[in-house]
Each structure stands twice: as structure tokens, then as C-alpha cells.
Amino acid sequence: MNRKQQFREGLITNNPVLVQQIGMCATMAITTTLFNGIGMGLSVLIILTCCNVVVAALRKIIPEEIRLAIFVVVIAGFVTIVDLLLQAFIPALSESLGVFIPLIVVNCIIIGRAEAFCQKNTVKDSFFDGIFQGLGYTCVLIIMCVFRELVGSGRFGGGLIDITNGFRFTLDGTGGGIQIFPADYGMGIMNLPFGGFLTLGLLIGLMQYALKKGEKKKKLEERAAKEAAAMKEVEE
Amino acid sequence: MSDKKERIILDVAYQPQVRTGTDTRRLMLDVIISLLPAAVVAVLEFGIPPLILMVSGVASAVFWEWGYRRLFKKESSIDDLSAVVTGLLLALTLPPTAPAWIPVIGTLFGIVIVKQLYGGIGKNFLNPALAGRAFLLASYATLMARWATPNSLMPTVDAMTMATPLGSLYSDGGMPAYFGMGRMFLGMIPGSMGEISKLAILLGGAYLLWRKVISWRIPVSFIGTVALLTLIFGGKKYGYGNFEWMLYNLLTGSVLFGAFFMATDYATSPVTLNGQLLFGFGCGALTMLIRYFGGFPEGTTYAILIMNLCAWAIDKAFHRHQFGVNKADIAAEKAQVKADKLSLAAEEAKATAELRKAEAEKAAREATK
Amino acid sequence: MNNKVTKLALVLLLICAVTAGILGVVNALTFEQIAYNKMMKQISAFSAVLPSESGYTEVPFDGRAFPTVDSINQSNDGNGYVVTSTFSGAQGNITMACGVDNELKCTGISIIEHKETSGLGAVAASTSNKGVAFREQFIGQGADIALTKAGGTIDALAGATITSTAVTNATATSIAAVAALG
Numbered sequence: 001m002n003r004k005q006q007f008r009e010g011l012i013t014n015n016p017v018l019v020q021q022i023g024m025c026a027t028m029a030i031t032t033t034l035f036n037g038i039g040m041g042l043s044v045l046i047i048l049t050c051c052n053v054v055v056a057a058l059r060k061i062i063p064e065e066i067r068l069a070i071f072v073v074v075i076a077g078f079v080t081i082v083d084l085l086l087q088a089f090i091p092a093l094s095e096s097l098g099v100f101i102p103l104i105v106v107n108c109i110i111i112g113r114a115e116a117f118c119q120k121n122t123v124k125d126s127f128f129d130g131i132f133q134g135l136g137y138t139c140v141l142i143i144m145c146v147f148r149e150l151v152g153s154g155r156f157g158g159g160l161i162d163i164t165n166g167f168r169f170t171l172d173g174t175g176g177g178i179q180i181f182p183a184d185y186g187m188g189i190m191n192l193p194f195g196g197f198l199t200l201g202l203l204i205g206l207m208q209y210a211l212k213k214g215e216k217k218k219k220l221e222e223r224a225a226k227e228a229a230a231m232k233e234v235e236e
Numbered sequence: 237m238s239d240k241k242e243r244i245i246l247d248v249a250y251q252p253q254v255r256t257g258t259d260t261r262r263l264m265l266d267v268i269i270s271l272l273p274a275a276v277v278a279v280l281e282f283g284i285p286p287l288i289l290m291v292s293g294v295a296s297a298v299f300w301e302w303g304y305r306r307l308f309k310k311e312s313s314i315d316d317l318s319a320v321v322t323g324l325l326l327a328l329t330l331p332p333t334a335p336a337w338i339p340v341i342g343t344l345f346g347i348v349i350v351k352q353l354y355g356g357i358g359k360n361f362l363n364p365a366l367a368g369r370a371f372l373l374a375s376y377a378t379l380m381a382r383w384a385t386p387n388s389l390m391p392t393v394d395a396m397t398m399a400t401p402l403g404s405l406y407s408d409g410g411m412p413a414y415f416g417m418g419r420m421f422l423g424m425i426p427g428s429m430g431e432i433s434k435l436a437i438l439l440g441g442a443y444l445l446w447r448k449v450i451s452w453r454i455p456v457s458f459i460g461t462v463a464l465l466t467l468i469f470g471g472k473k474y475g476y477g478n479f480e481w482m483l484y485n486l487l488t489g490s491v492l493f494g495a496f497f498m499a500t501d502y503a504t505s506p507v508t509l510n511g512q513l514l515f516g517f518g519c520g521a522l523t524m525l526i527r528y529f530g531g532f533p534e535g536t537t538y539a540i541l542i543m544n545l546c547a548w549a550i551d552k553a554f555h556r557h558q559f560g561v562n563k564a565d566i567a568a569e570k571a572q573v574k575a576d577k578l579s580l581a582a583e584e585a586k587a588t589a590e591l592r593k594a595e596a597e598k599a600a601r602e603a604t605k
Numbered sequence: 606m607n608n609k610v611t612k613l614a615l616v617l618l619l620i621c622a623v624t625a626g627i628l629g630v631v632n633a634l635t636f637e638q639i640a641y642n643k644m645m646k647q648i649s650a651f652s653a654v655l656p657s658e659s660g661y662t663e664v665p666f667d668g669r670a671f672p673t674v675d676s677i678n679q680s681n682d683g684n685g686y687v688v689t690s691t692f693s694g695a696q697g698n699i700t701m702a703c704g705v706d707n708e709l710k711c712t713g714i715s716i717i718e719h720k721e722t723s724g725l726g727a728v729a730a731s732t733s734n735k736g737v738a739f740r741e742q743f744i745g746q747g748a749d750i751a752l753t754k755a756g757g758t759i760d761a762l763a764g765a766t767i768t769s770t771a772v773t774n775a776t777a778t779s780i781a782a783v784a785a786l787g
Contacts, residue, residue, distance in 0.1 A: 058620075066613050070620055077624035081631045088635035091642040187341065189374040198349070205353075377725045378763070407766075 010132025022108035028196030035159025037145030041138025049130030056126035092173030152190030264317035273436035278429035281386035282332035293339035297323030325365035328430025342368030441496035461520025508554035655704030688779035695767035726768030
């Protein structure tokens with residue numbers, strides 16, 4: 001399988017959030033600070049990759065009839081592991097993501113990829129699928145976080161970056177971020193669920209617009225190539 | 237140039253319709269004229285700031301409308317004046333102390349997100365000016381609740397900002413003596429720029445009714461519902477008699493402004509006549525629910541926005557049928573439509589099944605190869 | 606048929622058993638750290654309102670008389686109690702820790718969780734100057750705590766009367782709950 005193609009699919013043409021439109025619940029709820037977005041994105045990436053590998057490895061011995069039950073057990077296992085590890089070692093992230101880490105169990109991205117991809121593909125392909133789809137998810141979260149945080153509170157990198165004593169990254173979620181304009185001028189509504197809906201809607205619209213444009217261009221190119229080929233034939 | 241351009245003729249009434257020379261531009265011009273008295277009162281009471289806010293609102297609304305249509309290569313729609321009306325209406329719902337950039341953000345949301353993204357004039361599902369105001373209210377709660385002291389109260393009240401009479405009405409403190417009912421009627425009270433003078437609003441409303449830009453149904457049922465509910469339920473909790481309570485509820489806050497200028501927006505209110513009555517009733521009932529039980533002092537904005545969302549369903553409920561058609565005919569027609577749908581679905585299913593079969597055969601053939 | 610069902614059950618059982626085993630190991634590895642984190646969080650929330658060197662012990666109280674109070678924790682130093690309570694604010698529930706010393710005076714409040722309006726009620730929990738000033742008013746207040754307009758000395762937050770009233774009432778309830786301990 002072509003890695004480049006897989007990469008393109010995960011990040012753009014078959015992006016889990018913007019094109020497949022799955023796993024949107026957490027996407028809208030937690031994208032309020034960069035800290036949350038990166039934490040959630042990486043958690044999903046790790047869980048997705050692990051589940052993909054395990055499901056692909058077991059694909060020959062998983063009976064068709066109970067595959068969903070087995071997927072759920074595998075996913076729930078990995079989610080619980082990540083949840084416990086976060087609680088133990090990055091408690092701030094676990095606290096600010098709250099119920100959305102356990103909810104990854106029912107996140108469509110993971111069961112969707114298991115059902116649609118890993119059942120039919122090799123462990124290696126599934127591993128890269130997990131990485132690329134997870135990256136696609138993380139990228140969307142980061143874009144949404146940066147936009148909502150900037151417009152909503154005039155800040156960049158809340159929880160993750162601290163600049164009070166020189167620039168440094170904070171993993172305990174205490175960083176105040178970089179204040180670009182005073183928070184009073186921020187559109188507070190962007191920090192509320194409404195802002196999540198609005199941002200996601202605009203992003204999906206933009207993505208579809210870009211994809212359609214790309215398709216049109218491709219079609220035109222194809223037609224031009226065909227015409228050129230036809231001309232050649234005629235000449236010959 | 238403008239003669240050649242096709243002008244949109246608005247279908248403001250339910251069928252049967254008569255074609256007239258009235259176009260969007262003329263209607264919008266009438267709305268602007270009707271808002272002038274309220275604007276003049278605002279300038280008299282609060283000085284220059286209202287002027288700045290109105291200019292900023294109108295200019296930004298027109299700019300966003302022009303910019304969006306230009307960016308997406310659509311025909312410009314700024315000369316139908318609807319953006320001017322949105323900007324002016326939004327500015328008039330703001331407190332006079334609001335900074336000049338506030339209407340710019342409100343019109344950005346109202347014009348671009350609510351109006352243009354859904355297809356432009358006539359296709360918006362919320363009143364753009366009110367949606368913009370709600371957006372600002374949720375984003376800048378502090379800036380949107382700073383009420384300047386009007387000029388005519390300046391010697392009495394020695395402060396730059398003060399509580400609105402509506403706020404005093406629904407608090408235990410009681411109504412200060414300097415808020416007389418006469419002052420409320422004339423507009424010598426703090427509040428949003430356009431809502432303070434009930435006289436100016438009634439003048440503007442009368443003009444709109446006379447020009448037949450709006451019908452009496454929505455304003456009358458809206459205001460009537462508020463009056464009736466306050467008369468029935470009263471304000472004993474705050475120490476008012478029922479009749480006094482009703483007058484106070486109408487003379488403070490933005491019920492009148494909302495009823496004449498906001499709830500009557502064509503695109504977001506029902507076109508059926510009984511539907512309009514129900515729409516007005518819903519606005520009034522929701523306003524009073526929010527005033528009595530809500531966390532905000534004023535509920536007009538949210539009441540009208542919620543009813544905007546129901547306008548489509550209301551029209552559907554009050555759908556009128558062609559003359560001479562009885563219930564049996566309608567039932568028969570409905571059954572026919574349902575049967576058509578079913579047969580169409582069956583055909584589609586058959587077609588897909590055939591396609592699947594062909595694909596499977598093709599795959600099998602390739603496999604055998 | 607029977608054979609097939611047995612096989613399915615066995616596969617599922619096997620996978621569940623392996624998962625459970627792995628989870629058990631992870632749990633054993635992280636259990637202590639998680640418990641420690643939880644304790645540290647509670648201590649930091651509590652010590653913000655009533656400092657204690659040696660931790661806190663939960664004491665029983667009359668839950669029926671004080672339905673909003675979640676727990677009362679006595680300082681092991683003997684300098685007072687921390688009361689946590691959950692009550693409704695303007696937009697949703699507010700969870701708050703309130704320190705009460707042995708003279709039944711408030712030693713400080715800290716809002717742990719809330720859903721108040723950003724810019725208005727949310728100021729009560731914020732680290733801004735306004736928020737800190739609002740909370741500092743509570744230090745030293747007794748059971749007769751009240752807002753200025755109700756005859757007390759607590760200035761309400763501008764535009765957030767409901768939140769201010771709720772927090773003030775909760776402080777009074779916390780003090781009363783400690784007083785009822787006897």
C-alpha cells in the first residue's frame with residue numbers, strides 16, 4: 001500500500017473529522033485550549049494505533065459474528081490503560097479532559113477504522129493507518145484550539161506555554177499562554193459549546209470547498225490530457 | 237444601470253398575490269425612515285456616542301455584505317439597503333456606552349454567518365441584527381450591560397452609568413422615584429439606544445403600518461400577550477398592583493422595539509395570517525417567561541430568536557389550501573404522495589440491487605480469469 | 606451449532622481475559638500514584654482556605670439538615686474545619702471549599718468547580734484582581750454574613766447578583782454546619 005497515499009488520506013482527503021465526520025463530540029467539547037487539543041489528539045493517536053495493530057494482528061482469528069464485541073473489548077482496554085496513565089502522570093490533562101478520555105471507547109474513529117480498514121489489511125498498513133488518521137484528527141483539534149483560543153480569549157497556547165520567566169513548555173497545565181490581545185476583547189462565546197459548533201462548521205465547509213475545487217482541477221487536467229492523447233492519435 | 241438590473245419582488249403575503257411596484261429597496265428605505273425618531277431620541281439623550289455606533293454599525297454591515305459577495309464572486313446586494321437596515325437595527329439595540337468596535341463584530345456575525353452563509357437576503361433563518369446582538373451579549377456581557385445616564389436625568393442622578401428601570405422593576409430595591417411613567421414614554425431613561433423612547437417607536441411603527449410595510453398582526457399579538465400575561469400574573473412579589481405592573485412592563489425594556497422592528501422581519505416571521513398571530517403570541521409568552529424566571533433581566537432578544545426558528549413550522553401548521561379543496565381531497569393527495577415515494581424507493585432499491593449483482597458478476601468473472 | 610457457539614465464547618473469553626490481565630498490571634503500577642495525586646489535589650484546595658501541616662480528617666455531620674454540604678474535614682492541626690458544598694449558582698452547580706476556624710469565622714473560600722457566565726459570575730472563581738478581592742471579603746466573616754444590599758458587608762460582583770448571593774449563602778451554611786457539629 002502506498003504510504004504517501006495513506007498519509008494524504010488521513011490528513012486531507014479522508015480526514016476523520018472533516019471528511020468522514022466521525023468523532024465530533026469530543027472535538028467540539030474539548031478544543032478550548034491548545035493543551036487540551038494536543039493532549040486529546042495524542043491520546044486518540046496512541047489508542048488508535050494500538051487498537052489498529054491489535055485488531056489487524058487478530059484479524060484471522062476474530063470470528064465474524066462477534067467482531068464488534070471483540071473490538072470494543074480491545075478499545076476499552078487501551079482506553080483504560082491511557083486513562084490510568086494520564087491520571088497517574090499528567091493529572092492536569094486528565095482533569096481538564098475529564099470524561100472525554102473514557103469516552104474515547106465510543107469514539108467512532110477507532111471502531112470505524114477497525115471495522116473499515118484493519119479487518120482487511122496487514123499489521124504494517126494498519127499501524128500507519130492509525131498514525132496518519134490520528135495525525136489528521138490531532139491536526140484538526142490543534143487548528144480548532146488555536147482558532148477558538150485566539151478569538152475567544154486572545155491567547156495562544158493556554159496551559160502548554162508559560163512565558164512569565166522566559167519561554168518554556170508546561171506539562172502540568174499551569175502555563176498562562178501568550179496573551180496576544182487582552183482577554184476582555186475576546187469573543188467569550190467562542191469558548192462555549194456554540195463556538196465549537198461554529199468553528200467545526202466553518203472548517204468542514206472550507207474543507208469541502210477546497211476538495212471540490214481540487215476535484216474540478218483534476219477533472220480539467222484529465223480532460224486536457226485525454227484531449228491531448230486524442231490529438232496525438234489523430235496526428236499519428 | 238440599475239434599471240437593467242432585475243429587482244427582487246418580495247412575496248410578503250400568502251397567496252393570492254398581487255404584483256406591485258414595491259421592491260426591497262423601497263421597503264428597506266421605509267424601515268430606515270421609521271427608525272429615525274428613535275435614532276434622534278438616542279442622540280438627544282446620549283450625545284455623540286450613539287451617532288458613532290450607528291455609523292459604525294451601518295458601515296460595517298455594508299462592508300461585510302459587500303466583502304462576502306465579492307469574495308465569493310456573487311452579485312453585489314448592497315444597493316437593496318438590507319445591510320444598512322441590519323446595521324442600524326443592531327446599533328439601536330446596543331447600550332450607548334458600547335465601544336465603536338462592538339457593532340463591527342455584531343454585524344460580522346449577523347451578516348456573514350447568519351445571513352450570507354445561508355444564501356443572502358430572504359434565506360436567513362434568524363433575524364441578522366438580533367443574532368448579532370445575541371452573539372455580543374454572550375461574548376461581552378459586561379460591555380453590553382453598562383447603561384449610560386441620559387442627559388435629561390443628569391442633574392438628578394450624579395453618575396455616568398445607572399441601572400435600567402427594567403432592572404429596578406425586577407429587583408427587591410424598588411423603582412426609583414425619578415423614573416416616572418411619562419419619562420419612560422418619552423424616553424428619558426437609560427437603556428439600549430433605540431428602545432428608550434416609546435413615543436418614537438410608536439411613531440415609527442405607525443409609519444410602517446401606514447406604508448403597509450408591516451401588518452398589525454405580529455406587533456399587536458406580541459404586545460397584547462405581554463400585556464395580558466402581566467395583567468394576569470402581576471408583580472405582587474415586587475410590590476406593584478397588576479395594572480401598574482403591566483404598564484411598567486410595557487414602558488420599560490424592549491418589547492415595543494422588538495415587536496415593531498425585530499419580530500416583523502419578513503424572512504424570519506410566518507407569512508400565514510394566523511401563523512403571524514401565533515408567532516407574536518410566542519414572542520410575548522417567551523419574553524415574559526424569561527423576565528419572570530430567567531437569569532437575564534430582558535428576554536425580548538431570545539424570545540424573538542427562538543420564535544424565528546419556529547416560523548417555518550408555524551407556516552406549515554397554518555398552511556392554507558386552494559379554494560374548493562376539502563379535507564378528503566387533501567387526504568387523498570397526501571396518500572398519493574406517500575405511495576409515489578414508496579414506489580420510488582422500491583425502484584431505487586431494485587436498481588441498486590441490480591448494480592450490486594452486476595458488480596459481483598464482474599468480480600467473479602475477473603476472479604475466474 | 607453448539608460447537609460454534611462454544612468456540613465464539615471461548616475466543617471472546619480469551620481476549621477478555623488477556624485484556625483484564627493487562628489492565629490489572631497497569632492498575633497495580635499506577636494505583637499508588639493516582640491516590641497520591643488525588644490527595645495532593647485535595648490538600649492544595651483545602652490548604653488554600655485553611656492551612657494545615659498534617660492533613661485533614663473527614664468528620665460525620667447531619668446531612669439532612671445541611672443538604673448542600675458534601676463533606677466536613679477537620680484539620681489535624683486542630684485549627685478548624687474545611688467544608689465542601691455544592692449548590693446552584695446562576696447557570697449551574699457551584700462546588701466550593703470554605704474554611705471555618707474554631708471561633709466560627711470564615712478563613713477563606715475557594716471555588717473548585719462552576720459553570721457561571723464568563724465575565725460576570727465566573728469572576729467569583731477567577732484569579733483576576735477583581736476575583737481575588739471578591740473572595741478576600743469573606744475572610745473573617747461570621748454566621749451573619751450577607752451582601753451589602755441585604756445589610757451585610759459583602760459587595761456583590763457587578764452584574765452577578767445571583768452568583769454573589771449563592772456564594773454568600775453557601776458560606777453562611779458552611780459556618781452553620783460547623784456550628785452544628787457542637
